[in-house]
Every structure is written in structure tokens, then in C-alpha cells.
Amino acid sequence: MREKYALKFSFDDKLLARIKVRINKKFSSPAKALEYLLRQNALTYQLQDGVYVIYPAMALSTKSSSVGKWDSKISGSISDKTSGETLPNASVLINGYNVSCDEMGRFTFISANDSVFGLRISHLGYLVKDTLVKSGMQHKFQLIPASYKIKEVTVVHQVEKSLRTTELPGVIRANNLIANNLPGNGNASVFNFLRLMPGFLASGEQSQSMLIWGCYEGQSQLSVDGYTLFGLKNFNDNISPVNPYIVKDIKLLKGGYGAQYGGRVGGMVDITGIDGNTYKPEVKVNLNNLTVNAMASTPVGKNLSLTGAFRQTFYNLYDIEKLNPFRGDNHSTTTTSRTNQSLTAPNQQSGNDFQPNNASQKRAAAIEQPGNNTPSAPTQSNTTSVYLYPDYMFRDGNLKLSGRTNGGDSYFVSMYGGLDKFDYSLKDSINNSPYNFDANQKSTQWGASSGYNKLWQNGNRTAFNVAYSFLDVNAQTTNNLSSPGNESGNSKKENIIREYKIQAENYFTLSEKHSLVFGGGITGNSYNYDEILNSKAEETLKNDVQLLNGYATDQIYLNRSLTLKPGLRFDYSFLQHQMYWQPRISMNYQICDALKTAFSWGKYNQFIAKNYVVDKFGNYQMAWMVSDGERIPVPAAYHWVAGGYFNKSGFSASVEGYYKSIDGLYRVARSQGQNPGQSQTKNYYGQGRSAGVDFLVKQQYGRHYAWVSYSLSKTDEFFPDIMTKYQSAPQDQRQELKSAVILDFKRWICSANYVYGSGFPEYMRNLELSSAARNKYNRFDISLSYRLAPKRFNMQTGFSILNLFDTDNVKMSGLFQNSGNSVSSEKVLSIYSHTIPFTPMLYFELSF
Known part of the structure; x- marks a missing residue:
């Protein structure tokens, strides 16, 4: 069917490999034939952008407030494939909708029309991941760092670099991967x-x-x-x-940010620290002519670092x-x-x-x-x-x-x-006048x-x-x-x-x-x-x-x-017995x-x-x-x-x-x-x-x-x-x-x-x-x-x-x-x- 009618399919190889089909029957269209074959094996499909997506007929759904209408829900988390580090505020595009992750890299999405979801997942400094999944809870997605340190690797894929400015107005997001390559002391400031x-x-x-x-x-x-x-x-x-060394994600909010941020009339720099390596011990040491910096991370139990x-x-x-x-x-x-x-x-x-x-x-x-x-x-x-x-x-x-x-x-x-x-002192003569000055400050x-x-x-x-x-x-x-x-x-x-x-x-x-x-x-x-x-x-x-x-x-x-x-x-x-109301609104098109x-x-x-x-x-x-x-x-x-x-x-x-x-x-x-x-x-x-x-x-x-x-x-x-x-x-x-x-x-x-x-x-x-x-x-x-x-x-x-x-x-x-x-x-x-x-x-x- 794929070759004769130029059809496109997406399916799980392991799922379909277990199924054997013998049939001698005529159908009025390829779609009718596909529907008949899948129904005999408890499968179904959806047509998305010209692609027949095949998946099991039973999917997790929740009933909506509308009578007789069912919504499909998907939730998941995103992490680093090499260390297990969660990736905060990752960007997830689900069936054309932009969905934001929280600081732990988790998201949830509901659809009234789809039970199979096309996901495009990106995070700064990581390879973009495109995948199709069925509805379900607690999916786990792992991204590969663009600077994955192995002897040799060839990747033909789009890389989400360490800088993004299009999430919301006045917002710039970054991580420390790109900072490490800028002039400085090699300390990724x-x-x-x-x-x-x-x-x-x-x-x-x-x-x-x-x-x-x-x-x-x-x-x-x-x-x-x-x-x-x-x-x-x-x-x-x-x-x-x-x-x-302890920075995982940086969010710069220059102005116009949402209601969850408060207490300042200027900007915000919100930094999420690393969770540590849950797979194996890790040590980093940086030495330059002015400072020394050292970091160590180790698992101390199951899923604990x-x-x-x-x-x-x-x-x-x-x-x-x-x-x-x-x-x-x-x-x-x-x-x-x-x-x-x-x-x-x-x-x-x-x-x-x-x-x-x-x-x-x-x-x-x-x-x-x-x-x-x-x-x-x-x-x-x-x-x-x-x-x-x-x-x-x-x-x-x-x-x-x-x-x-x-x-x-x-x-x-x-x-x-x-x-x-720091402290400094001056004991000298200025314009022929003796002068004594000492200053120090400690924070x-x-x-x-x-x-x-x-x-x-x-x-x-x-x-x-x-x-x-x-x-x-x-x-x-x-x-x-x-x-x-x-x-x-x-x-x-x-x-x-x-x-x-x-x-x-x-x-x-x-x-x-x-x-x-x-x-x-x-x-x-x-x-x-x-x-x-x-x-x-x-x-x-x-x-x-x-x-x-x-x-x-x-x-x-x-x-x-x-x-x-x-x-x-x-x-x-x-202190003042006074309420301060602060309305806010943002829009993107x-x-x-x-x-x-x-x-x-x-x-x-x-x-x-x-x-x-x-x-x-x-x-x-x-x-x-x-x-x-x-x-x-x-x-x-x-x-x-x-x-x-x-x-x-x-x-x-x-x-x-x-x-x-x-x-x-x-x-x-x-x-x-x-x-x-x-x-x-x-x-x-x-x-x-x-x-x-x-x-x-x-x-x-x-x-x-x-x-x-x-x-x-x-x-x-x-x-x-x-x-x-x-x-x-x-x-x-x-x-x-x-x-x-x-x-x-x-x-x-x-x-x-x-x-x-x-x-x-x-x-x-x-x-x-x-x-x-x-x-x-x-x-x-x-x-x-x-x-x-x-x-x-x-x-x-x-x-x-x-x-x-x-x-x-x-x-x-x-x-x-x-x-x-x-x-x-x-x-x-x-x-x-x-x-x-x-x-x-x-x-x-x-x-x-």
C-alpha cells in the first residue's frame, strides 16, 4: 500500500512485528483497507499531516464537561540523557500548540480531538527531539546534549543553541553551555x-x-x-x-513578566541549579591565575544525588x-x-x-x-x-x-x-599635605x-x-x-x-x-x-x-x-494594612x-x-x-x-x-x-x-x-x-x-x-x-x-x-x-x- 498509493505511515515496529495478516478482499479506498486490517488486531489510526499514525485502539482518556465528549490527556517529563538532570522550562510543541514546562521539566496537555500527539521538544544546548506518542501519563523524554563528550559522533539534526528570545516578550533564556566558550577565565561565568x-x-x-x-x-x-x-x-x-558549575538554566526577564514573579519593579534573573548526576560520580575542577573552582556530584541512593x-x-x-x-x-x-x-x-x-x-x-x-x-x-x-x-x-x-x-x-x-x-590604604603626601586613608569592606x-x-x-x-x-x-x-x-x-x-x-x-x-x-x-x-x-x-x-x-x-x-x-x-x-493589586497581561501571535x-x-x-x-x-x-x-x-x-x-x-x-x-x-x-x-x-x-x-x-x-x-x-x-x-x-x-x-x-x-x-x-x-x-x-x-x-x-x-x-x-x-x-x-x-x-x-x- 505504501509503495503503490504513496502513503506515509508512522508506527511502533515492535508492536506490528507481532501481528500476522492473511486476507483476500477488495476495498473502495486505502483508508477502508487500513481500517479493516487494524480493527482485526485491536489497532486504530489517525491521519496527521498526510501521515497515517498507527497505535493501539485503547487509549487513556478523560471525560470532559461536555456530555458525550472525551478528552485525551498527555503528561511527561524531560531530562538529560547523559546525567538524568531534569531540564527546566523546556519548550514542547504538541500538535501545533506551545506548551511550557515547569522548573522540573514537566508538562501536561489535553486534546479534545486527538489521542495521538506529535511532540517537538527542545531545550537550550540540546538536540531537538521529534516524536509521536499516544495519550498517557508520565511519559519520560530524554534529550542529548549538543556537546555530548564522546570520542566521535556524527549528528544530522537541528540543535537548539543556548539562547532563545521568543518565549515571551522581554524574556531571554540561556544555559551555561555557551557561556563556557566566551572570553573570560574559562569559568563559564x-x-x-x-x-x-x-x-x-x-x-x-x-x-x-x-x-x-x-x-x-x-x-x-x-x-x-x-x-x-x-x-x-x-x-x-x-x-x-x-x-x-551549579547553573542549569538561566531566565532573564527584562520587564513585562507574569504574575508569578513579584517583589521587584525592575527585571529578574531566575536561575535553576543543577540536581546532580544520579547515574555516576562526577568531578570538575577549574584553575586559572586568579581563582580555583571545584564541583563534585555523586549518587547517594536510588534517584538521589x-x-x-x-x-x-x-x-x-x-x-x-x-x-x-x-x-x-x-x-x-x-x-x-x-x-x-x-x-x-x-x-x-x-x-x-x-x-x-x-x-x-x-x-x-x-x-x-x-x-x-x-x-x-x-x-x-x-x-x-x-x-x-x-x-x-x-x-x-x-x-x-x-x-x-x-x-x-x-x-x-x-x-x-x-x-x-577588600581593603586598601593610602599613606602619602598630597599637595605637600600629609594624608592618611584606610578603607575596608566585608560582605x-x-x-x-x-x-x-x-x-x-x-x-x-x-x-x-x-x-x-x-x-x-x-x-x-x-x-x-x-x-x-x-x-x-x-x-x-x-x-x-x-x-x-x-x-x-x-x-x-x-x-x-x-x-x-x-x-x-x-x-x-x-x-x-x-x-x-x-x-x-x-x-x-x-x-x-x-x-x-x-x-x-x-x-x-x-x-x-x-x-x-x-x-x-x-x-x-x-505593616501598612494595605492591599496592592497588580494586574498583568501578555499576548503572542x-x-x-x-x-x-x-x-x-x-x-x-x-x-x-x-x-x-x-x-x-x-x-x-x-x-x-x-x-x-x-x-x-x-x-x-x-x-x-x-x-x-x-x-x-x-x-x-x-x-x-x-x-x-x-x-x-x-x-x-x-x-x-x-x-x-x-x-x-x-x-x-x-x-x-x-x-x-x-x-x-x-x-x-x-x-x-x-x-x-x-x-x-x-x-x-x-x-x-x-x-x-x-x-x-x-x-x-x-x-x-x-x-x-x-x-x-x-x-x-x-x-x-x-x-x-x-x-x-x-x-x-x-x-x-x-x-x-x-x-x-x-x-x-x-x-x-x-x-x-x-x-x-x-x-x-x-x-x-x-x-x-x-x-x-x-x-x-x-x-x-x-x-x-x-x-x-x-x-x-x-x-x-x-x-x-x-x-x-x-x-x-x-x-x-
């Missing part, structure tokens, strides 16, 4: 990858602050396995705040400056009595929004840069600059226990601890979470999660400027922020066209901000808030091209197989914020605070996002436009009171707005990969007490261009990336915008690595050069400013953070 995405600020190297689509520091959230990381320092994007990871910085193995071919070209050769300190004049970039440098003042700038590096700065008159080499230490550790039951349930316990500290971060994911017999799912986070930042400075009218200025500042969360989330598939996600829980936050100036304690800022929250999102398939996601979230503050459009809108509230605190000497620190709705307002923002996406034959392009408005910005400044030693505190309240457009073009050719992104944006703020109109916010950057190319020749991998930024605004005293030109940013990195896979282990080694052309760049904001005990003093110390200079890095990685 996830932020090395995110900084190259449109809308995620790379200029100024502020990745720890996650400035996304014009948002302020602290308005975006980084969460790992459900617990929040409030922020540790990192070495210029090379030591990521999250260990790449334990994973641990640890990182530690240490002193450079070699002097980077001796390898710098640009040394002496861009740097002044004048030195002070301190070894290898170059003198030059810094840019007038101010990190202090309330007491910034005045152009007429003389000031000394000490540049903070982790590592043994010597950056330079733009020239400005009447300024002396001294470059310092701080002592810097970073370490963190992860521990995770995860497992699955025979019934398909899963559970985990994840813990994290991190510590970073301690803890996080833990636990979850149980229940799979019900009907395919629906419930997830229970508990999480706790803690951050303690201690900063201390000793400032002694020997000059008439100035006394020693000593300060101690401590900022603590805590958070706990208890959440439950449910996934219900109601019908072929409706799937509902709803949940809720309790969130608690508390903070302390303590400040001691010259042994005199200032007012302690502290508060705590408990929130009851709930949300629901209905995914409605209006047809196979149009999907609507209305949602509603509420947060009830027990599939114009054709290659082209899609999307739109989203939503309201967002934030109950903790990172605000500026400026002391009476002009020193500032960003501090975490809890919003009480009175003194510290609850920020409220509205997001509008629209985009178009094209994807065909390895080429993809996207364009996204956005507009954000925010109310409830807050800053606090302290000034000298009328009596000696007395301080006055003043609160500033403001609002902001941001608009822009992102472009992203990607091309995949075989194993090679390249993309270019461009962002055009404008971010303004308005504080009525100190401004007469909207003006550029500190993080406002009008243009940013980023590109990357990865050439994968199996054993040899070459890569490069480039970032250009048009620069940030500069401020003078009282937040008056300076007329000075913005300082542009550009940085070019390259990398070359070699990988080898012997029988018992895998090895990769290589080198990277960061900032190949040693371009002078300044971070977005300064760190410290002081003029002794008088802000009107002629001698002002400003400490700026410069970005990474020419930095070669060698690494070696071993895994088995």
Missing part, C-alpha cells in the same frame, strides 16, 4: 553571557547591580533555586556572583602589568613614594548624588581595582590621582541534595554561603531553600518551597587629612537585609485551551542600617514587613496562532512558522529597595531598606513591552520596545546640624521613567555562532525638592552596542566579544547635571581554548585576554568621597572604581 544581551547593562561593568532596562540598583532580583542573592562584589564580571561546589580567589600567579604591551603608552610615568603608583588626572565622574565633586575643587582620586592592575583615567585639570592596589578575597560554596520518588515527585535542599572582602551572604514538587495522578502539579536569604555588609574608613579646618573623619557602616519566603504553586491543565497557574504564600523582610561617625552613632534605620501574596495566570489558546495570558497578583502588607509578535503590560510593586544614604561628610553608600509606605515609600512601576521575532534556518532577529514609569524613588541625606556633632536628616522623594528599543541578530552556521545586539534608550528621574524638571538618571546610557562570535572547530574554539557604550551622565553638587561630555566605554576581549576527551576524563585549557587594547574605562559610579569634616574643604578625596585593564588569563579545566 553566566554574567559574561548576560552582559552581552540587549537591555542588560555592560558598560561600566556593573553586573552585580543588574541594571536592566533603565532600572536602578536593587530594583532587579537575582534568585537561585528560589532564594535571593542580594549581591556580593565580583571581579569585573569574571567571578560571577553565582558559581557557573548530592552536589557540592567551592570557589576561592588567590594572588596572581604572574604580574599582569609585565605582559601589558600598552604600559607606558597610556599611563603617566610619574610616581609617588608608593611603588608602581602612577599619577594622572581622573574623570569628573561622581558616585555621590548629593555631595559630588565641584569642578573648582582640588581633589585626589584613589582608584580601586581588584587584582594587580594599573588603570588610567581621563585627564582633568587641578587634580592629583593616586592608583591603589587593594587586597581582595572572595570565596563561596554551594551544597545541594536532590532526588525523585518512584511516583514522579521530586524534592531538593539547596544551601549557599559567600564571603568577599557576607547566606541563602537556603527547600522544595517538594508533587505530581498528581491526573498530570497536574503542585510545588512547595521555603527559602531564606541574609546579607551583612560592613564598611569602615579612616580618613585623616592634615590641613587647617579638617579633622580626622572615621566612619563605620553596617547594612543587614533578611528575607524568608514560604510559597506554594499549582499547575492545572483545565482543557485543550486553558492551563492555569496559581499560588501564594508569605514573604518577610527586615533590615538594619547603622552608622558611626567619629565615634558618634547616627540614627539607626530599621524596619520589617510581612506580606501575604497570591497570584493566578491563565494561559488561553484562542487558536494555534494566538495565545493570551491574563494574570493578577496581590500583596497585602501587614504566530504570524507564520518563522515570524511572531508579542505584547505585555503590567503593574509591579517592590517592598524592599536599595537607596542612597549620604552622610554629613559627603560619603555615600547604597543601603538595602524595607519600604514602610510612609517614610520610605513602596515603589510602583508600570511596564509596557512589545516585540517582533523572526527565526528560520539558523538565523534569528528580534526587536523589542519598552516603556517603564516608576513612582516612589527615595534617597536620604544627612548634613551638619547647628550644634557641633549634630546631624540633620532630609528625605528626598522622586519618580522616574525609561524608554528604549533593543535589537538582536543571531546566526548559527553548523557549530559556529554569532550575534549582534544594540540598545537605544533614555532614563530620566525627577526629585522635586532639588530639581525643576526631569533630568538624566545616573544609570542613563543612550546607546550600547555588543557583539560576539564563537568559532567551534570541535577541539579548538576561538571566540571574541566587543562592547561599546556611549557613556553615563556626570553630576555636580546638589544633583546638578554637568555639561561635560559623557565618557564613552569600549572593551574588546578574545579567547582561544583547546579541548580533549580521553577515555576516562575530559580536559580543556586555554587563555583569554580581557580588554585587549587596554582601553581606559570608568565604572558607572564612584565608591567613596570625603573632604575631612568639612564638605567645603578645598581638598576632597574621591575614590573611583575603574574597569578592568589589559588582563591575560590562563585556565585549565579537568572533568571526569
Whole structure:
């Protein structure tokens, strides 16, 4: 029949091999003949896209609410074939409908017309799987990694690379497979990858602050396995705040996201950690000239694994400056009595929004840069600059226990601890005046979470999660400027922020066209901000808030091209006894197989914020605070996002436009009171707005990969007490261009990336915008690595050069400013953070 009538069949070989047929009969059509033959053997068929799909006549079905109508249901889970690792948020196309998986890689789908389902399953960095299955529960699908490490493999198939932008408007998904091949330290830093995405600020190297689509520091959230990381320092994007060895999936939500996400008015970076290898022990070790990173995973029982990871910085193995071919070209050769300190004049970039440098003042700038590096700065008159080499230490550790039951349930316990500290000192003479300055800062971060994911017999799912986070930042400075009218200025500042969360989330598939996600829980936050100036304690800022929250999102398939996601979230503050309603909605329309459009809108509230605190000497620190709705307002923002996406034959392009408005910005400044030693505190309240457009073009050719992104944006703020109109916010950057190319020749991998930024605004005293030109940013990195896979282990080694052309760049904001005990003093110390200079890095990685 197949050859004579050119028919197409899909069937189970083993099923049909057991059947023998002898018949001598005439039929009016091939379909009639096929129906007769199958019915005699308890089989049936469906015609799908010209293909006769043969399967057993008995299929699992459930009766729908319509009388006499039966629905077929399918559910399943998706995992890594090599390690058994579940694949969160995988994409599943079932009979033309897009179905989303949860964080455990599970999905459920109901059809009123089909009992056989054609599935197209994809996940970033894995081969796409196309298959046909009958209706049934708890199917298990395994995907093969695109970088499957065996001696030789030939695969003729489409590969879903490690980057996708078309899931929802404002969403970019990635995993750490592609990050490993980008320039860096060979440590697969996830932020090395995110900084190259449109809308995620790379200029100024502020990745720890996650400035996304014009948002302020602290308005975006980084969460790992459900617990929040409030922020540790990192070495210029090379030591990521999250260990790449424990990362399985990265979801970047720039704005307009759904009701299940709350507590921020900016963006979200949601990271799912690995579960560990349930098949065999696994060890990975990465060593470079700045850090060591190690990870081990082992099965500890049936379907149970334990994973641990640890990182530690240490002193450079070699002097980077001796390898710098640009040394002496861009740097002044004048030195002070301190070894290898170059003198030059810094840019007038101010990190202090309330007491910034005045152009007429003389000031000394000490540049903070982790590592043994010597950056330079733009020239400005009447300024002396001294470059310092701080002592810097970073370490963190992860521990995770995860497992699955025979019934398909899963559970985990994840813990994290991190510590970073740096200190530097200056004992010298500035303009013939003796000067003594010491500074140190220590940050301690803890996080833990636990979850149980229940799979019900009907395919629906419930997830229970508990999480706790803690951050303690201690900063201390000793400032002694020997000059008439100035006394020693000593300060101690401590900022603590805590958070706990208890959440439950449910996934219900109601019908072929409706799937509902709803949940809720309790969130608690508390903070302390303590400040001691010259042994005199200032007012302690502290508060705590408990929130009851709930949300629901209905995914409605209006047809196979149009999907609507209305949602509603509420947060009830027990501190204010007030309800905050946050409606949200998104829509995507599939114009054709290659082209899609999307739109989203939503309201967002934030109950903790990172605000500026400026002391009476002009020193500032960003501090975490809890919003009480009175003194510290609850920020409220509205997001509008629209985009178009094209994807065909390895080429993809996207364009996204956005507009954000925010109310409830807050800053606090302290000034000298009328009596000696007395301080006055003043609160500033403001609002902001941001608009822009992102472009992203990607091309995949075989194993090679390249993309270019461009962002055009404008971010303004308005504080009525100190401004007469909207003006550029500190993080406002009008243009940013980023590109990357990865050439994968199996054993040899070459890569490069480039970032250009048009620069940030500069401020003078009282937040008056300076007329000075913005300082542009550009940085070019390259990398070359070699990988080898012997029988018992895998090895990769290589080198990277960061900032190949040693371009002078300044971070977005300064760190410290002081003029002794008088802000009107002629001698002002400003400490700026410069970005990474020419930095070669060698690494070696071993895994088995």
C-alpha cells in the first residue's frame, strides 16, 4: 500500500512485528483497507499531516464537561540523557500548540480531538527531539546534549543553541553551555553571557547591580533555586556572583513578566541549579591565575544525588602589568613614594548624588581595582590621582541534595554561603599635605531553600518551597587629612537585609485551551542600617514587613496562532494594612512558522529597595531598606513591552520596545546640624521613567555562532525638592552596542566579544547635571581554548585576554568621597572604581 498509493505511515515496529495478516478482499479506498486490517488486531489510526499514525485502539482518556465528549490527556517529563538532570522550562510543541514546562521539566496537555500527539521538544544546548506518542501519563523524554563528550559522533539534526528570545516578550533564556566558550577565565561565568544581551547593562561593568532596562540598583532580583542573592562584589564580571558549575538554566526577564514573579519593579534573573548526576560520580575542577573552582556530584541512593561546589580567589600567579604591551603608552610615568603608583588626572565622574565633586575643587582620586592592575583615567585639570592596589578575597560554596520518588515527585535542599572582602590604604603626601586613608569592606551572604514538587495522578502539579536569604555588609574608613579646618573623619557602616519566603504553586491543565497557574504564600523582610561617625552613632534605620501574596495566570489558546495570558497578583502588607493589586497581561501571535509578535503590560510593586544614604561628610553608600509606605515609600512601576521575532534556518532577529514609569524613588541625606556633632536628616522623594528599543541578530552556521545586539534608550528621574524638571538618571546610557562570535572547530574554539557604550551622565553638587561630555566605554576581549576527551576524563585549557587594547574605562559610579569634616574643604578625596585593564588569563579545566 505504501509503495503503490504513496502513503506515509508512522508506527511502533515492535508492536506490528507481532501481528500476522492473511486476507483476500477488495476495498473502495486505502483508508477502508487500513481500517479493516487494524480493527482485526485491536489497532486504530489517525491521519496527521498526510501521515497515517498507527497505535493501539485503547487509549487513556478523560471525560470532559461536555456530555458525550472525551478528552485525551498527555503528561511527561524531560531530562538529560547523559546525567538524568531534569531540564527546566523546556519548550514542547504538541500538535501545533506551545506548551511550557515547569522548573522540573514537566508538562501536561489535553486534546479534545486527538489521542495521538506529535511532540517537538527542545531545550537550550540540546538536540531537538521529534516524536509521536499516544495519550498517557508520565511519559519520560530524554534529550542529548549538543556537546555530548564522546570520542566521535556524527549528528544530522537541528540543535537548539543556548539562547532563545521568543518565549515571551522581554524574556531571554540561556544555559551555561555557551557561556563556557566566551572570553573570560574559562569559568563559564553566566554574567559574561548576560552582559552581552540587549537591555542588560555592560558598560561600566556593573553586573552585580543588574541594571536592566533603565532600572536602578536593587530594583532587579537575582534568585537561585528560589532564594535571593542580594549581591556580593565580583571581579569585573569574571567571578560571577553565582558559581557557573551549579547553573542549569538561566531566565532573564527584562520587564513585562507574569504574575508569578513579584517583589521587584525592575527585571529578574531566575536561575535553576543543577540536581546532580544520579547515574555516576562526577568531578570538575577549574584553575586559572586568579581563582580555583571545584564541583563534585555523586549518587547517594536510588534517584538521589548530592552536589557540592567551592570557589576561592588567590594572588596572581604572574604580574599582569609585565605582559601589558600598552604600559607606558597610556599611563603617566610619574610616581609617588608608593611603588608602581602612577599619577594622572581622573574623570569628573561622581558616585555621590548629593555631595559630588565641584569642578573648582582640588581633589585626589584613589582608584580601586581588584587584582594587580594599573588603570588610567581621563585627564582633568587641578587634580592629583593616586592608583591603589587593594587586597581582595572572595570565596563561596554551594551544597545541594536532590532526588525523585518512584511516583514522579521530586524534592531538593539547596544551601549557599559567600564571603568577599577588600581593603586598601593610602599613606602619602598630597599637595605637600600629609594624608592618611584606610578603607575596608566585608560582605557576607547566606541563602537556603527547600522544595517538594508533587505530581498528581491526573498530570497536574503542585510545588512547595521555603527559602531564606541574609546579607551583612560592613564598611569602615579612616580618613585623616592634615590641613587647617579638617579633622580626622572615621566612619563605620553596617547594612543587614533578611528575607524568608514560604510559597506554594499549582499547575492545572483545565482543557485543550486553558492551563492555569496559581499560588501564594508569605514573604518577610527586615533590615538594619547603622552608622558611626567619629565615634558618634547616627540614627539607626530599621524596619520589617510581612506580606501575604497570591497570584493566578491563565494561559488561553484562542487558536494555534494566538495565545493570551491574563494574570493578577496581590500583596497585602501587614505593616501598612494595605492591599496592592497588580494586574498583568501578555499576548503572542504566530504570524507564520518563522515570524511572531508579542505584547505585555503590567503593574509591579517592590517592598524592599536599595537607596542612597549620604552622610554629613559627603560619603555615600547604597543601603538595602524595607519600604514602610510612609517614610520610605513602596515603589510602583508600570511596564509596557512589545516585540517582533523572526527565526528560520539558523538565523534569528528580534526587536523589542519598552516603556517603564516608576513612582516612589527615595534617597536620604544627612548634613551638619547647628550644634557641633549634630546631624540633620532630609528625605528626598522622586519618580522616574525609561524608554528604549533593543535589537538582536543571531546566526548559527553548523557549530559556529554569532550575534549582534544594540540598545537605544533614555532614563530620566525627577526629585522635586532639588530639581525643576526631569533630568538624566545616573544609570542613563543612550546607546550600547555588543557583539560576539564563537568559532567551534570541535577541539579548538576561538571566540571574541566587543562592547561599546556611549557613556553615563556626570553630576555636580546638589544633583546638578554637568555639561561635560559623557565618557564613552569600549572593551574588546578574545579567547582561544583547546579541548580533549580521553577515555576516562575530559580536559580543556586555554587563555583569554580581557580588554585587549587596554582601553581606559570608568565604572558607572564612584565608591567613596570625603573632604575631612568639612564638605567645603578645598581638598576632597574621591575614590573611583575603574574597569578592568589589559588582563591575560590562563585556565585549565579537568572533568571526569
